[in-house]
Structures are given as structure tokens and as C-alpha cells.
Amino acid sequence: MNEKIEQLSKILRDSNNIVFFGGAGISTSSGIPDFRSSNGLYSKKLNRNFTPEQAVSHTFFIRYPEEFFDFYKENLVYPNAKPNDCHIALAKLEEMGKLKAVVTQNIDGLHQAAGSKVVYELHGSVLRNYCMKCHTFYDAGYILEQKGVPHCVKCDGVIKPDVVLYEEGLDDKVISGAIEAIERADTLIIGGTSLVVYPAAGLINYFKGQNLVLINKSATSADSKADLVINDDIAKIMKEAIEGIY
Structure with missing residues (x-):
């Protein structure tokens, strides 16, 4: 694994236009679980079980607002969460002038809390x-x-x-900004996502740069296209890779 971290450090050193694309796995070290890992919602009033995806859909919000907010407040809002080593490493890369943008599927605002300035929040923010x-x-x-x-x-x-709830479209300005950043990047780092949620996952098709890096605990559908694949905790990997730049 040390060899792969050295390789990542070299890529970071040699790159001047990095874009980071991240998912739920970025925030797990901050104590925020993927909401899909919950058992969904059982409503006594409706005498029905709802999947996590159903509970955060536009239809559910409109039809059953009380149940929606019960699920939402319990599973999606973590006011005491703090940025972890991955968020901090990315903010440092931006400060160094290397990282040009963060594109995130997360809604927790932790990238900005760590100091990142250019953040495209595909799914909005709590x-x-x-x-x-x-x-x-x-x-x-x-x-x-x-x-x-x-x-x-x-x-x-x-x-x-x-x-952005299920059944709702993504914001056009956010999507356009994310695509533009990815198209210009010389390095695209994808982390903490299994690349199964579309249309967000399709954004990597816009990357035409030199280095595609994938950091995720499990394999993804894009592993075969990547120049470097690391299956490990992204907070630990990014912290070590940043330390290896100097």
C-alpha cells in the first residue's frame, strides 16, 4: 500500500488542475453513515414500511411531510459532525493552488467547513x-x-x-460548473463512492485528463479505466498522500 500512496503523492505533486469527486464514503469518518444503510422508516400512522429511497423522495415529502421530516432529521442531519482528514487534505490542496474544485454528492457541508472554497454540491445541502x-x-x-x-x-x-430529493432534477448551474471543472482537470480523484447513483456517476465521462485515481473501500465499475486504484479508507489515504508531497 505504501507504494500506491507514493504513487498518489507523485500524481498530486505533478498535477496543477485536480478535481475531486466524492460520495458518502468521504463523511463516514466524520460519523455520518450513508442514509441507505438505515432500515428505512416504519410509519405507525400509515402502517407501512418505506425504504430509505422512498422516505427521501419528492412524492413522500409532499404526501407525508411529518414522516419525511422524522426520517430526514434522524438520518440526514448531523449538526455535530466535523471535517475529517480527507476534507482537510482537500482544503490544503486547494490552498496550494493544485485542487480547482470539489464535486460532491454529500449534503453535509463538511468540505466548506474544512476550508474548501470551490464546491459543487450536486445534491444540495442540509x-x-x-x-x-x-x-x-x-x-x-x-x-x-x-x-x-x-x-x-x-x-x-x-x-x-x-x-435534491429522489424524483427531482439536479441544479443546471451546479451540473454545468462540475462538468466544466472535470473537463479542464489534468487529474480526477474519485473517492468514497461506488459510482451507482446517476446522473452524478456519469460525470466522470467528461474527464479527458492524464490521471484517473479511484479511492474506495470496495471495487467500482470504473476501476478498469483508472490509472491508480486504492481500496482503503480515504481519510487515511489522503492524509498520508498529502504528507508525501512535501
């Missing part, structure tokens, strides 16, 4: 919430404090997290 009527902004703390469905103090409208 830190932003807006009234569906008057668009007043609310932070995650307000949502967590409310019992049941959170309502706007100005107009009593329902507040919706700025998170």
Missing part, C-alpha cells in the same frame, strides 16, 4: 432550507428545533431543505 412560499432562508438548527413539519415564521409556508 445547511440551507427555504420557505416554499416566500423563500425565506432557515438554517439546519431551526429545522431540528421544530416539532413535526417546520413552518415559516413570516408566512406559515412549509420549509423545504435545499436537498
